[in-house]
Amino acid sequence: MPLLRPTLNSLCTKGHLQEALLQMAVKGPEMLFDGYNMLLNDCVNRKAIREGQRVHAHMIKTCYLPPLYLRNRLVILYTKCDYLTDARYVFDEMPERNVVSWTAMISGYSQRGLGFEALHLFVRMLRSGTEPNEFTFATVLTSCTGASGFELGRQIHSLIIKHNYESHIFVGSSLLDMYAKAGKIIEARGVFESLPERDVVSCTAIVSGYAQLGLDEEALELFRRLQKEGISANYVTYASVLTALSGLAALDHGKQVHNHVLRCELPFYVVIQNSLIDMYSKCGNLNYSRRIFDRMPERTVISWNAMLVGYSKHGRGREVVELFRLMREEKRVKPDCVTFLAVLSGCSHGRLEDTGLEIFDEMVKGNNGIQAEIEHYGCVVDLLGRAGRVEEAFEFIKRMPFKPTAAIWGSLLGACRVHSNIDIGAFVGQRLVEIEPENAGNYVILSNLYASAGRWEDVREVRELMMDKAVIKEPGRSWIELDQTLHTFHASDRSHPRREEVFWKVKELSIKFKEAGYVPDLSCVLYDVDEEQKEKILLAHSEKLALAFGLIVAPEKVPIRVIKNLRICVDCHNFAKLISKFYGRDVSLRDKSRFHHIVGGICSCGDYW
Numbered sequence: 001m002p003l004l005r006p007t008l009n010s011l012c013t014k015g016h017l018q019e020a021l022l023q024m025a026v027k028g029p030e031m032l033f034d035g036y037n038m039l040l041n042d043c044v045n046r047k048a049i050r051e052g053q054r055v056h057a058h059m060i061k062t063c064y065l066p067p068l069y070l071r072n073r074l075v076i077l078y079t080k081c082d083y084l085t086d087a088r089y090v091f092d093e094m095p096e097r098n099v100v101s102w103t104a105m106i107s108g109y110s111q112r113g114l115g116f117e118a119l120h121l122f123v124r125m126l127r128s129g130t131e132p133n134e135f136t137f138a139t140v141l142t143s144c145t146g147a148s149g150f151e152l153g154r155q156i157h158s159l160i161i162k163h164n165y166e167s168h169i170f171v172g173s174s175l176l177d178m179y180a181k182a183g184k185i186i187e188a189r190g191v192f193e194s195l196p197e198r199d200v201v202s203c204t205a206i207v208s209g210y211a212q213l214g215l216d217e218e219a220l221e222l223f224r225r226l227q228k229e230g231i232s233a234n235y236v237t238y239a240s241v242l243t244a245l246s247g248l249a250a251l252d253h254g255k256q257v258h259n260h261v262l263r264c265e266l267p268f269y270v271v272i273q274n275s276l277i278d279m280y281s282k283c284g285n286l287n288y289s290r291r292i293f294d295r296m297p298e299r300t301v302i303s304w305n306a307m308l309v310g311y312s313k314h315g316r317g318r319e320v321v322e323l324f325r326l327m328r329e330e331k332r333v334k335p336d337c338v339t340f341l342a343v344l345s346g347c348s349h350g351r352l353e354d355t356g357l358e359i360f361d362e363m364v365k366g367n368n369g370i371q372a373e374i375e376h377y378g379c380v381v382d383l384l385g386r387a388g389r390v391e392e393a394f395e396f397i398k399r400m401p402f403k404p405t406a407a408i409w410g411s412l413l414g415a416c417r418v419h420s421n422i423d424i425g426a427f428v429g430q431r432l433v434e435i436e437p438e439n440a441g442n443y444v445i446l447s448n449l450y451a452s453a454g455r456w457e458d459v460r461e462v463r464e465l466m467m468d469k470a471v472i473k474e475p476g477r478s479w480i481e482l483d484q485t486l487h488t489f490h491a492s493d494r495s496h497p498r499r500e501e502v503f504w505k506v507k508e509l510s511i512k513f514k515e516a517g518y519v520p521d522l523s524c525v526l527y528d529v530d531e532e533q534k535e536k537i538l539l540a541h542s543e544k545l546a547l548a549f550g551l552i553v554a555p556e557k558v559p560i561r562v563i564k565n566l567r568i569c570v571d572c573h574n575f576a577k578l579i580s581k582f583y584g585r586d587v588s589l590r591d592k593s594r595f596h597h598i599v600g601g602i603c604s605c606g607d608y609w
Contacts, residue, residue, distance in 0.1 A: 036066065040073040049081040056090075072100045079108030097128070103136045115143035119152055132159070134168045141174035150182040167195060173202040180209025203231050208240035216247035217486070235261075235272045242275040249563045249590055251283035252484050274302050281310025284561055284588040284595055301333045308342035314595045315605050317350015324359075340370055344379035349594055351608050353387045356380070374402040381408050385415025386608075394424050406436045413442065417449045425449045437469055478542040478564040480550050487549060492540040498549065505548040506539050513578045521571040543572045543589065547579055559586040567592050577601045 036055060043052035056074055059066055066074070071094050078087035091097070091105045102125040109118035122140045125132065132140075137160050144153030157166075157175060165171045172195045179188035192198070192206045203226050210219035223241050227233075233241075238261055245254045258276060266272070273296055280288040293299070293307045304327050311319040324343045327335060340363055347356030360380050363372040377400050384393035393412055397404050409432050416425030429446030436442055443466045450458040479488040489496060496502060510518075522534045538544075543564050550560035560579070568591040580587045581601030589596040597604040 036064075036070055037073065040070065040077060044073065044077045044080060047081050049077070049083060052077045052081070068094070068096055068098060068101070072098070072104060075101060075104045075108075079104055079111075082112070084108055084112065084114075097130065099130055099133050099136060102128075102130055103133070103139060106136065107139045110139050110143045115145060115149060118143040119149070122156075132163070134165050134171050137163075137165055138168075138170040138174040141171075141178045144178050145181060150178070150184075153178045153182070166191075169195065169197060169199055169202065173199070173205050176202065176209070177205040180205060180212070183213060185209055185213055185215065198226075198231060200232050200234050200237065204234065204237040204240060207237060207244075211240045211244040211247070214247055216244040219244035220248070220250075220253070235266050235269050238266070239272050239275040242272070242279040246275075246279045246282040248479075248481075248486060249283045249561065250481050250484075250486065251280075251285060251561065252481060254279045254283055256484075270296070270298055270300055270303065274300070274306050277303065277306040277310065281306070281313065282590070284314075284590060284597070286310055286314055286316075299333060301336050301339065304333060304335075305338045305342055308339060308346065312342050312346035312349055313593075314597070315349040315608075317346045317348075317352040317355075320346025320350065321352065321355060335368065335370065337370060337373060337375070340368070340372075341375055341379060344376060344383065348379060348383035348386050349605075351387070351606070353383050353389070356383045374400075374405060374408075377402060378405070378408045378411060382411045382415075385412050385419075388415075388419045390415050390419055390421045390424055394428075406432060406439070406442075409435065410442060410445070413445050413449070417445050417452065420449075420452060422449065422453050422455075433465070440466065440472055440474060474566065476542050476564065476566045478546040478562050480546045480560070480562050482550070482553050487546070489542045489545040489549070491542050492537075493542065493545055496545075496549075498552070501552060502545050502549050503540075505552055506544050509548060509551075509575070509579065510539060512582070513575070516578075516582070518574070518578060521569075521574065538571050541569065541572050543568060544575055547576055547587070551579065551583065551585070557585075559588055561588040561590075563590045565592060568596065573603070573607075577603060 036059065039055050040052060042048070043055065052074075058064075059070075071090060074090045075087050078084070078090065087105060087108055091101065094101060102121065106118045106121050106125070109115070109121065118140060122132075122136070125136070137156065141153060141156060144150060144156065160166050160171055160175065166175070172191055176188040176191040179185070179191065188206060188209050192202060195202060207219050207223050207226075210216070210222060220241065223233075223237075223244075238257060241257055242254065245257065254276075261268075261272065273292055276292050277289045280286070280292070289307060289310050293303060296303060304323070308320055308323055311317075311323065320343055324335070324339070327333065327339070340359070343359055344356050347353065347359065357380070360372065360376065362368055363370055363376060377396075381393045381397060384390075384396060390412070393415060397408060397412065409428050413425055413428045413432060416422070416428060425446070426449070429442065429449065432439070432442040433446070443462055447459050447462040450456075450462065475490055477488055477490045479486050481487075487496065489502075493499060510520075520535050520538050522531055522538070543562055546562045547560060550562065554560055562576075568589055573589075573596065576587050576589055576596070577598050578601065579585060580598040584600075587596075587598040589598070594605065
């Protein structure tokens with residue numbers, strides 16, 4: 001027996017795991033073996049679950065009572081190999097536990113999204129008298145999601161301060177990530193600034209936090225600062241930066257980041273390719289998006305969805321349907337709920353309502369293996385409403401198996417405004433004001449609906465209701481990127497350094513276009529004022545100011561790209577088409593819901609949006 005032990009131990013040392021296991025099998029329970037630790041380490045490193053189970057079985061057969069460090073190693077092996085039930089069995093059978101035991105089990109639950117179990121175990125750990133370390137805190141914080149989880153996270157933050165771990169890089173990164181995901185970006189930034197040292201994980205977490213909350217300019221500004229400080233970035237950092245650039249539609253910056261990733265020879269993981277597809281499509285360059293998509297050696301469902309959403313936002317419904325058909329034919333990746341949302345939205349924007357209804361019917365019948373959810377029903381309401389089938393959309397809502405949400409009613413109200421259906425619109429508007437009394441958009445659309453019908457008394461009542469409830473309308477703003485600088489304009493803007501020049505340019509354009517037959521669409525001004533005043537209000541719309549600035553500054557033949565936070569009005573859309581026609585400029589307008597590509601005075605939307 002003594003002669004066997006050095007032999008087996010030497011096999012473990014040399015990494016001959018299978019040979020060592022064979023010797024164990026030959027001797028069976030007669031053999032006592034003191035090389036378990038090296039064997040289990042090898043199994044953990046390789047994620048060799050079957051071999052690890054054989055080692056564990058040998059311990060049981062030989063009635064070997066492993067010390068604490070070996071039991072911990074077994075828990076780590078099982079959690080790492082996603083055998084949580086076995087890990088928990090070993091954990092529960094342990095006669096004693098230390099911080100490693102608790103942390104390993106908590107980590108196993110946290111990494112698999114079982115936040116409740118992880119937090120419950122953390123509370124048990126505290127009650128047992130075991131002191132958590134920096135790895136325990138960093139791990140358990142990842143489970144602090146949702147409203148209740150965030151409150152627990154704040155309490156854990158107090159414990160972290162009590163144990164003097166707040167400045168630890170692992171703990172600090174997890175803390176700021178927890179706050180950022182809860183939308184508490186000020187608290188996240190406070191944790192970040194207090195860190196005595198920062199690494200790529202903490203920097204990525206804070207940049208991602210800003211980007212995910214739509215604070216795109218802040219995310220970009222912080223990323224630039226960190227670059228100047230010499231902080232390195234990884235592919236996750238760049239994916240977060242690309243998300244921010246997507247929100248800003250900053251194409252030139254996006255190209256720079258793309259080139260930087262290529263120059264740095266970072267691994268071209270699928271996550272960064274997906275981010276590039278999304279960025280280019282949201283910046284108006286679908287050709288680049290499709291080029292990246294076609295060259296991907298491996299595509300996930302997120303890749304397909306990003307491309308489908310891109311086509312949908314650009315109103316290219318036929319490409320959406322064709323790509324969806326290709327996805328189903330390849331059969332490598334199965335469509336998910338998001339896929340069908342993108343396809344239905346594409347049919348809605350692409351004037352393919354009958355095709356969209358067919359695809360929806362397939363979902364309802366279960367032919368695609370996807371259960372239709374309330375968001376899909378909302379897409380159908382939008383599809384019908386956009387096509388002018390307002391009464392049909394209203395009846396569809398009544399038949400839904402779900403209670404209609406504010407978003408669904410809002411979609412129908414928007415359709416009533418566009419297609420001047422006052423009766424249904426008034427009913428839906430009142431329902432929305434009851435459901436979402438704090439949402440300014442509902443009041444604005446209802447007010448606009450009444451204004452378009454000349455019902456000014458109703459308009460005044462809606463606006464008085466807004467004032468009573470202290471509801472503030474989101475101001476319209478448009479921005480344009482020139483020479484890697486974002487220029488932002490608000491309606492009647494007087495803040496831009498070249499404002500006088502911009503206003504004169506808008507007036508000049510208006511005079512020129514009128515001579516060619518342009519008549520301002522005064523129905524877009526929803527105030528009870530005279531026609532002259534309405535025209536002045538129209539000329540001060542933020543997208544007109546941004547377009548005029550683009551004509552002044554951008555070199556000839558360079559496309560003018562403008563982004564707006566709200567939906568573009570009909571008059572500004574006509575104005576942009578005239579700029580394209582008279583000046584031979586390609587114009588790209590991205591509003592809240594879609595893209596408008598205008599070439600030679602003709603828009604890709606076909607005046608359907």
